[in-house]
Amino acid sequence: MAMASWKAYLGSSIGKKKLVGLTGLALSLFTLTHMAGNLLMFVSADAYNLYSHTLVSNPAIYLAEAGLVAFFLIHVILTVQLTMDNRAARPAGYQHAAHGVKKTSFAAKTAILSGSLLLAFVVLHLQTFKFGTVYTTTVDGVEMRDIYTLVVEKFREPGYVAWYLLSLVLLGMHLSHGFKASFQSLGLFASNHPTLAKLGWAFAIIVAGGFITQPLAVYFFGLGG
Amino acid sequence: MTTSKQMTLKLKVWRQKNAKDQGRFVDYTVEGVNQAASFLEMLDVLNEQLIRKGEEPVAFDHDCREGICGSCAMMINGCAHGDMPRTTACQLHLRHFNDGDTIVIEPWRARAFPIIKDLVVDRSAFDRIISAGGYVSTNVGNAPEANSIPVPQQDAEAAMDAAACIGCGACVAQCKNASAMLFVSAKVSQMAHLPQGQPERARRARNMVAQMDKEKFGACSNTGACEAACPKGIKLTNIALLNRELARAQVKS
Numbered sequence: 001m002a003m004a005s006w007k008a009y010l011g012s013s014i015g016k017k018k019l020v021g022l023t024g025l026a027l028s029l030f031t032l033t034h035m036a037g038n039l040l041m042f043v044s045a046d047a048y049n050l051y052s053h054t055l056v057s058n059p060a061i062y063l064a065e066a067g068l069v070a071f072f073l074i075h076v077i078l079t080v081q082l083t084m085d086n087r088a089a090r091p092a093g094y095q096h097a098a099h100g101v102k103k104t105s106f107a108a109k110t111a112i113l114s115g116s117l118l119l120a121f122v123v124l125h126l127q128t129f130k131f132g133t134v135y136t137t138t139v140d141g142v143e144m145r146d147i148y149t150l151v152v153e154k155f156r157e158p159g160y161v162a163w164y165l166l167s168l169v170l171l172g173m174h175l176s177h178g179f180k181a182s183f184q185s186l187g188l189f190a191s192n193h194p195t196l197a198k199l200g201w202a203f204a205i206i207v208a209g210g211f212i213t214q215p216l217a218v219y220f221f222g223l224g225g
Numbered sequence: 226m227t228t229s230k231q232m233t234l235k236l237k238v239w240r241q242k243n244a245k246d247q248g249r250f251v252d253y254t255v256e257g258v259n260q261a262a263s264f265l266e267m268l269d270v271l272n273e274q275l276i277r278k279g280e281e282p283v284a285f286d287h288d289c290r291e292g293i294c295g296s297c298a299m300m301i302n303g304c305a306h307g308d309m310p311r312t313t314a315c316q317l318h319l320r321h322f323n324d325g326d327t328i329v330i331e332p333w334r335a336r337a338f339p340i341i342k343d344l345v346v347d348r349s350a351f352d353r354i355i356s357a358g359g360y361v362s363t364n365v366g367n368a369p370e371a372n373s374i375p376v377p378q379q380d381a382e383a384a385m386d387a388a389a390c391i392g393c394g395a396c397v398a399q400c401k402n403a404s405a406m407l408f409v410s411a412k413v414s415q416m417a418h419l420p421q422g423q424p425e426r427a428r429r430a431r432n433m434v435a436q437m438d439k440e441k442f443g444a445c446s447n448t449g450a451c452e453a454a455c456p457k458g459i460k461l462t463n464i465a466l467l468n469r470e471l472a473r474a475q476v477k478s
Contacts, residue, residue, distance in 0.1 A: 002478075009475045012434055013404075013444035014468055082444050086402035089336050089443035095237070095250065096303035096329035101310055101453045104401050108448040181447035187469030190461035191447040 013085070014185075016078050021185030023075040024178050028203070030068060031171065035210035041223065042213075045148040046139045053144040076119060083112045107177040114174040121167040128154060152224030155215045164215050172208030179203050230260040232319060235327040236271065238283055241340055248340065250329075264307065264317040265290060265297060284343040292316040292456065295391030298398070299344045300331040305395035305454040313393065313456040333394050335403035337440045348394050350440040351408060357436035358429035359412040361421050380418045387414035389457040399454035402443025407451035409437050410467035411459045417470055427474035434471055 009015045037055075040048040055061060098104065107114070129150065137146035154160050180200035184191040191197070217223035233256045241248030255271045262270070265287050272282035288296035297314040301307035307317040322328065330344065338346040376384075388411075396407035413430050416422025422429070445464060452461045 005475065005478055008435070009471070012471070013438050013442075014434055014471050017444055018468065018472070086404070086443035086446070089403040089441055090334050090401075091336055092334055094300055094303055094331055094334055095239075096300070096331065098303040098399065098450070100304065100308045102304040102308060102399055102450060103453075104448045104450045108446055109401060111446070177448075184447040184461065184465050185445070185468060187465050187467075187472055190465050192449045192452065192461055 013082070016082055017185040018187075019074055020078050020082070021182035023071040023078075025182045025186075026071050027068070027075060028175060028179055028182075028207075031175070031207050031211075032203070035207050038214055039210060041148065041151070042217070045137075045146075045224070048148045048151075049137055049144055049146055050139050052147045053139070053142070056145075072122070076115070079112060079115060105177065107173045108181070111174060111177050114170040117170050118167065118174060121163075121170075125167075128160075148224070151214070152218055155218035155224075158219070161215045161219045165212060168208045168211045171211070172204045175204035175207060176201055230324075231257045232260050232322070232324045234258065234267065234319075234322065235325070237327065237329045238271075238343070239331045240283070240343055241332075243342055244339055258319065260319050262319050263290070263315055264301065264319065265315045267319055284341075284345045286345050287315060290315040293391060295393035298333050298346065298348070298393055298395070300329075300333065300398060302329050305333070305398040306393075306456050310453065311456055311458050313391075316456075333398035335394075335397050335442065337403065337405070337442050338394060338397065346394075348392070350442070351392050351394065351405070353440065354405065354409055354433055354436045355412060358425065358432040359416075361416065362425065363421070365421075374420050376419060384415045384418035387411045387418070387459065387463055390415075390455075390459050391457055393456065395454045395456060396451035396459070397442060399450045400443065400446075401448065401450065402446055404445045404451070405437050405440070405442040406445040406464050406467065407455060407459055407461075409433050410463035413470055414463040414466050417466065426470070427477050430467065430470040430474045431478075434467070 010019060037051055040051050129147065133150055133153075135146035135149045136143055137149070138144070155164075177200075180191045180193075180196050183189045183193075183196055189196050214223070233254065236253045236255060237250045238253060239248060240251045253271055253274075255267060255274070258267050258270050265285070268283060268285060275282045286296045286298055288294040290297075292313040292315060295313075297306070299306070299314050301314065301317070306312055306314045307321070309317055309321060332340050332344045333346045333348075335346075337350040338348055341347050390408060390411035392408060394408070397403050397405050400406075413433055416429065417426055447461075447464070449461055451464075452459065
């Protein structure tokens with residue numbers, strides 16, 4: 001009985017949106033910590049490598065990674081399912097597009113598209129860095145992976161930088177809708193609450209902007225020698 | 226109302242004989258319509274022209290024509306009830322349009338609101354959602370003495386704001402997902418705030434949401450288009466409340 005009621009709850013359109021919001025918020029916080037970690041590139045190559053080494057040498061990393069993969073899968077599967085349901089709910093569209101205050105924001109309308117491209121980005125991103133070329137370095141007598149050198153190498157390729165920048169702009173757009181929307185799905189605040197709406201934009205700009213600083217610094221300002 | 230400017234409008238109106246008909250847009254020109262007329266009065270003028278020519282008039286829902294019954298329902302240039310905020314189609318006036326404008330008029334589009342004829346859609350899905358729990362099932366008898374059930378002023382205001390919903394369906398029509406969340410949340414909210422709504426509170430939220438999903442409305446993407454389109458200014462805070470109510474119902478069960 002209890003099991004069946006939870007299944008009905010989480011399987012309802014509202015329940016699905018709550019899971020999307022919850023996993024989305026968790027992934028948003030991950031992007032924030034990831035961005036903050038990346039800023040160590042501006043401290044030194046050693047600081048950056050040491051941070052990376054400390055993370056991956058902690059056995060808890062496997063649990064964290066499994067959690068991230070699970071959140072990611074839940075988020076993707078449910079949003080695809082909801083998008084299909086939502087499109088089916090309006091089989092024939094309107095001839096005339098909405099305008100003025102009754103128009104839906106571009107970021108909200110295209111969240112499934114920005115999300116799909118971000119999914120592709122994440123897969124390629126893991127391939128490029130996590131499972132990419134392994135250089136080694138020694139910091140304080142400890143031999144570790146030199147991820148800094150790989151990052152600098154990639155951020156010198158114009159094609160890679162362009163793709164990275166595009167993906168980060170999409171991430172910003174996705175967050176600008178998703179961050180505030182999650183709070184409404186979870187029943188905490190209306191997504192157009194004035195403070196929340198501002199916070200959503202600030203979060204999106206800080207995260208996407210923070211990530212964007214490193215490729216720009218490497219490509220245009222010669223960071224990393 | 227001293228100046229009565231005459232206007233000519235070009236209309237592209239969705240015509241559909243019945244539920245099974247394919248439907249198509251038909252172009253009309255309405256000449257010499259008064260700028261002080263309401264949008265529905267303009268359609269009346271068009272229909273008189275059509276009747277005189279022996280053609281079938283455009284079917285559209287209307288009743289009170291003073292913005293309180295929730296009958297009128299049409300997309301005017303892609304906006305539910307037109308682009309004026311907090312206005313029903315019957316209270317939209319031609320002074321907001323320019324002489325010579327082309328106006329596209331379409332029915333609400335949602336799988337849960339099948340078209341009956343022209344601009345008239347079947348909104349009985351809303352009635353079935355109400356039947357699933359949008360009521361208080363006690364015999365209330367005579368009105369009780371006002372101070373016997375104290376209601377905090379803020380709760381009374383919140384309940385009254387939610388109760389302003391006229392069930393026109395503009396929220397569904399404007400939502401990119403044809404979601405009924407604003408409607409359902411208003412109906413759940415108006416009673417969740419009041420003492421009379423407490424005994425059936427959890428059951429109401431669960432059953433109304435289940436019926437909403439059963440009617441095949443879309444899910445809420447939290448875009449806020451519904452609030453913008455609502456002629457009665459029903460707020461998104463009601464949707465946040467409904468999301469909370471369903472969680473509360475789940476925890477309490």
